[in-house]
Amino acid sequence: MSVEPGWYxxxxxxxxxRYWDGEGWLGAAIPVDATPPDGPPPPEPPPVPVTPVAPAGAPSAETAPGWPPHPGPPHAGHRPQAGPPPGWGPQNGPAGWGPQGTPPGWGPQGTPSGWGPQSVPPGWGPQGTPPGWVPGWPGRPPEPRPHGLRLAGYGRRLVARLIDFAVVFALNVLVNGWFVWRWLEELTPYWREAFRRGMEGNTSSEGLPPISEQAGLLQVAIVAIATALWLAYEVPAMAGNGQTIGKRVMRIRAVPIEADQPLGFGRALRRWTTLGMSTLLWPCFGIGLLIQLIDSVSPLVDHPLRRALHDRRALTVVVEVPATTGPPATDDHPQPSGDTP
Structure with missing residues (x-):
């Protein structure tokens, strides 16, 4: 993903x-509080060459003392023009220099001996790039700073998510523990007998204790309660200030792309459903867990905003929370929200 052209x-x-054209900065800068034009800046006019003025009384190139005059046809008003200094070659170079005024041993294009045909050092690329550079890549674009804040790194986001999972797991132990215990009681006779037969080498499935329908209902209840606990933990916290307990600890928060403001309940719910609702699909051969894994690693392949799938759906981005070491300083030029690439 590339940043759209515009004034940032x-x-x-x-x-x-300045104006960002999608690949680099273009044109001259303007004050941050000035109203930018609708399109890119007009091309800058070429600099006007300045002709140096020789001081009064200084000898000119045409009359430098000791320089031989160029031959010219004698006619009325003819003024001899100055030639090269004594001992210099015909191309204004010292005696022994090359035909184009280059030192002895240099190439025909005025480059040191051994350099390439395009005036580049030995081993450099054909376009004058150092060894190891990628042709056609002039440099890495600047990292986006939504609303003037740094993007949160993947490591911080991963640790914050693990902290949140630990909190949700603790809630499940308190609320869902009895249902899990009952579910294990329903499954224990079946798995105990299957394990005993496996140790004896008996592969027959006849006579195994049946799994009751109550075990299936308990499994549905466990998954539904776990999903509801996750929803109650994350959505209200994210709707208020874009932070859960894990994000507070890691000093990161989620904000809308268009403005630095609270997410609101609707956007926080859309952001959570992509990751949280997949919990209901855990009993379906682990499909829900696979979806959550893909969502969790998706920021690694999203550039340059490092958004996960749930961020892309809710149009949010995760940024770092700046450390406050003192009273906020007054800003004569407050930065408008949402205008940084």
Whole structure:
């Protein structure tokens, strides 16, 4: 994913704004509080060459003392033009230099001996790039900073999610523990007999204790209660300030892409359903767990905003929470929300 062209705050100078054309910065910067034009900036005019003025009384190139004059046809008003200094070659180079005024041993294009045909050092690429550079890649674009905040790294997000899973697991132990215990009681006779036959090498399934229908109902209840606990834990917290307990510990939060504001209940619910509702599919051969695994690793392949599948659905992005070491400083030029690439 690439950042769309437009006027954005310059990461190198927060007081200015420049035009991003999708690959790099274009044109000159403007003040951050100025109204940018609708399109890209007009091309800058080429610099006007400045002709140096020789001081009064200084000898010119045409009359430098000791320089032989170029021959010219004698005619009225003819003024001899100055040639190269004494001992210099015909191309204004010292005696022994090359035909184009290059030192002895240099190449025909004025490059040191051994350099390439395009004036590049030995071992460099054909376009003058150092060894190991990728042709056509002028440099890595600047990292986006939504609303002036740094994007949260994958390591922080993973640790925050593990902390949240630990909290939800503790809630399940308290609320769902009795249902899990009853479910295990229903399954224990079947698995005990199957294990005994397996140790004896008996592969027959005849006479195994049947699994009651109550075990299936208990399994559905366990998964539904676990999903409801996760929903009650995460959605209200994310709707308020974009932070769960894990995100508070790791100092990260989720914000909408378009503005630095609370997510709201609707957006927080959409963000959670992509990951949380898949819990209901755990009994279906682990399909729900596979969906959650794909969602969890998706920020690794999303560039440049590092969004997971649930972020893309809810149009959110996870950023770092800046550390506050003192009273907030006054800003004469407050940064508009949502204008950083």
């Amino acid at each position: 705050v310059d990461p190198a100078d927060r007081e200015t704004r």
